[in-house]
Amino acid sequence: xxxxxxxxxxxxxxxxxxxxxxxxxxxxxxxxxxxxxxxxxxxxxxxxxxxxxxxxxxxxxxxxxxxxxxxxxxxxxxxxxxxxxxxxxxxxxxxxxxxxxxxxxxxx
Amino acid sequence: xxxxxxxxxxxxxxxxxxxxxxxxxxxxxxxxxxxxxxxxxxxxxxxxxxxxxxxxxxxxxxxxxxxxxxxxxxxxxxxxxxxxxxxxxxxxxxxxxxxxxxxxxxxxxxxxxxxxxxxxxxxxxxxxxxxxxxxxxxxxxxxxxxxxxxxxxxxxxxxxxxxxxxxxxxxxxxxxxxxxxxxxxxxxxxxxxxxxxxxxxxxxxxxxxxxxxxxxxxxxxxxxxxxxxxxxxxxxxxxxxxxxxxxxxxxxxxxxxxxxxxxxxxxxxxxxxxxxxxxxxxxxxxxxxxxxxxxxxxxxxxxxxxxxxxxxxxxxxxxxxxxxxxxxxxxxxxxxxxxxxxxxxxxxxxxxxxxxxxxxxxxxxxxxxxxxxxxxxxxxxxxxxx
Amino acid sequence: xxxxxxxxxxxxxxxxxxxxxxxxxxxxxxxxxxxxxxxxxxxxxxxxxxxxxxxxxxxxxxxxxxxxxxxxxxxxxxxxxxxxxxxxxxxxxxxxxxxxxxxxxxxxxxxxxxxxxxxxxxxxxxxxxxxxxxxxxxxxxxxx
Numbered sequence: 001x002x003x004x005x006x007x008x009x010x011x012x013x014x015x016x017x018x019x020x021x022x023x024x025x026x027x028x029x030x031x032x033x034x035x036x037x038x039x040x041x042x043x044x045x046x047x048x049x050x051x052x053x054x055x056x057x058x059x060x061x062x063x064x065x066x067x068x069x070x071x072x073x074x075x076x077x078x079x080x081x082x083x084x085x086x087x088x089x090x091x092x093x094x095x096x097x098x099x100x101x102x103x104x105x106x107x108x
Numbered sequence: 109x110x111x112x113x114x115x116x117x118x119x120x121x122x123x124x125x126x127x128x129x130x131x132x133x134x135x136x137x138x139x140x141x142x143x144x145x146x147x148x149x150x151x152x153x154x155x156x157x158x159x160x161x162x163x164x165x166x167x168x169x170x171x172x173x174x175x176x177x178x179x180x181x182x183x184x185x186x187x188x189x190x191x192x193x194x195x196x197x198x199x200x201x202x203x204x205x206x207x208x209x210x211x212x213x214x215x216x217x218x219x220x221x222x223x224x225x226x227x228x229x230x231x232x233x234x235x236x237x238x239x240x241x242x243x244x245x246x247x248x249x250x251x252x253x254x255x256x257x258x259x260x261x262x263x264x265x266x267x268x269x270x271x272x273x274x275x276x277x278x279x280x281x282x283x284x285x286x287x288x289x290x291x292x293x294x295x296x297x298x299x300x301x302x303x304x305x306x307x308x309x310x311x312x313x314x315x316x317x318x319x320x321x322x323x324x325x326x327x328x329x330x331x332x333x334x335x336x337x338x339x340x341x342x343x344x345x346x347x348x349x350x351x352x353x354x355x356x357x358x359x360x361x362x363x364x365x366x367x368x369x370x371x372x373x374x375x376x377x378x379x380x381x382x383x384x385x386x387x388x389x390x391x392x393x394x395x396x397x398x399x400x401x402x403x404x405x406x407x408x409x410x411x412x413x414x415x416x417x418x419x420x421x422x423x424x425x426x427x428x429x430x431x432x433x434x435x436x437x438x439x440x441x442x443x444x445x446x447x448x449x450x451x452x453x454x455x456x457x458x459x460x461x462x463x464x465x466x467x468x469x470x471x472x473x474x475x476x477x478x479x480x481x482x483x484x485x486x487x488x489x490x491x492x493x494x
Numbered sequence: 495x496x497x498x499x500x501x502x503x504x505x506x507x508x509x510x511x512x513x514x515x516x517x518x519x520x521x522x523x524x525x526x527x528x529x530x531x532x533x534x535x536x537x538x539x540x541x542x543x544x545x546x547x548x549x550x551x552x553x554x555x556x557x558x559x560x561x562x563x564x565x566x567x568x569x570x571x572x573x574x575x576x577x578x579x580x581x582x583x584x585x586x587x588x589x590x591x592x593x594x595x596x597x598x599x600x601x602x603x604x605x606x607x608x609x610x611x612x613x614x615x616x617x618x619x620x621x622x623x624x625x626x627x628x629x630x631x632x633x634x635x636x637x638x
Contacts, residue, residue: 033250145617318591336566429545
């Protein structure tokens with residue numbers, strides 16, 4: 001274990017590898033697969049998203065008659081976004097989705 | 109007179125639930141028995157209820173550490189079944205992300221192995237280097253762990269020029285770090301004392317018990333599926349098969365560090381030779397009756413997928429044989445003759461991933477200091493993000 | 495050993511032998527000839543058994559032994575068992591690496607492997623009801 005003493009001393013002069021999250025935010029890169037966002041104006045109700053979803057997380061919302069994604073089942077794979085012909089579903093950069101309220105864990 | 113020692117399923121060493129029954133005489137282990145099935149999820153049965161494209165994600169979620177190789181092997185098997193060939197650019201991109209996964213898996217293994225030996229400094233350093241690979245994976249695929257890149261017929265996302273430059277930069281840094289780890293592991297007296305001669309698996313046992321992967325290669329069996337049964341772009345990117353003859357924990361450690369160098373070479377060649385063209389071939393969901401078998405070299409060993417179709421859009425049967433499943437018998441053999449204190453080191457030395465689990469192992473660090481956020485502080489930063 | 499060598503070695507035991515693709519061969523064998531064929535392979539240094547798969551085809555169960563004959567050549571050795579007589583001889587004395595794969599066959603499909611040294615459950619819990627086999631087609635019907 002003593003052979004690593006030089007690495008330990010070198011590390012004293014390096015800046016820390018950790019980021020002081022949650023006080024310092026790190027922006028995820030472009031193309032990050034976060035929460036899917038539905039743009040209701042672009043949706044043409046083809047329901048391709050429902051048939052493609054691997055985990056059956058998308059259903060038809062009763063009020064808006066547009067897709068409704070339940071984030072409890074969503075695996076954030078982005079198949080709905082890539083198969084939507086009008087780009088109505090996009091994957092945003094939001095990843096802090098933990099909540100106590102089940103109604104908030106929905107995208108519609 | 110022998111005494112039976114039970115270890116698990118809440119593990120002291122692995123953070124994965126398995127049950128071991130050791131028969132010990134004094135300090136020496138005479139016999140080991142391993143009980144599996146604590147995370148059995150019925151995936152093979154579940155795959156029969158879903159269509160072929162949906163099963164790509166089910167295959168991916170079998171394991172967090174080696175998710176790319178599971179989805180790639182599944183996609184290759186279904187491509188063979190349906191008789192389609194992925195385009196060249198897709199094969200090269202698959203090779204690049206598969207090797208990036210191998211590097212990250214070996215660095216993860218290295219860190220936890222050092223932690224098992226009590227060498228926490230090396231654990232921190234190797235996981236710090238692993239973070240660079242995870243950042244690349246996030247940049248290429250959109251997520252650190254489940255990359256969702258593979259699809260039947262090719263890959264879903266393309267690799268851009270900016271990505272290639274960043275990958276080359278990071279590979280140079282990882283190469284320097286791996287050279288340092290090789291120096292430390294090959295020369296440090298404390299590590300050698302803990303690893304040399306411990307958990308020996310002879311070549312005859314490795315062959316008889318059908319061991320695979322680095323576990324078999326550390327006992328002198330020169331087999332690597334990337335060379336024997338090439339897939340993706342491995343035929344065009346030559347590399348050396350790393351073999352050691354010790355059969356002990358030290359041999360298994362050195363093999364994994366040396367494999368990092370080979371992976372770096374493969375990625376560099378693949379980036380140089382990356383052809384232009386489409387990244388995806390069309391797949392028609394109905395597959396006529398056929399059978400196909402595909403094997404690949406996961407970071408832990410040989411992974412086998414067998415699929416049988418029946419004319420509908422759901423598979424008739426998908427059989428998955430993961431490398432840890434093949435290594436369990438060799439594992440039981442390795443424990444014979446080691447002392448109780450050496451059990452954690454030998455346990456981790458084959459890099460177990462039970463039935464391939466679906467989450468990366470999480471290690472709790474005792475910082476000796478606890479802090480808490482008040483409700484107001486938590487509400488403040490939570491409000492700033494939503 | 496290359497695949498022609500394997501074909502010649504097992505010519506007397508096999509019912510069918512087809513090269514189905516690059517490095518893939520499929521062969522059909524009767525369960526009576528299974529052990530002799532595997533002994534012949536083991537004596538010729540073909541010693542890596544990759545996996546054993548069981549498929550429920552309705553009125554019979556197909557067991558496939560995936561054997562790596564060296565050089566990446568994979569031989570899929572198939573045995574068909576009628577559902578009325580699901581008995582198979584063990585190969586654990588020839589290929590000790592087959593112990594876990596045969597346990598898996600026994601618990602998931604209900605195949606009786608005669609002479610197995612350790613016929614316990616592998617993945618299923620101890621209190622799983624007997625005679626319920628998850629990979630059989632009947633299990634799917636019951637669930638519905």
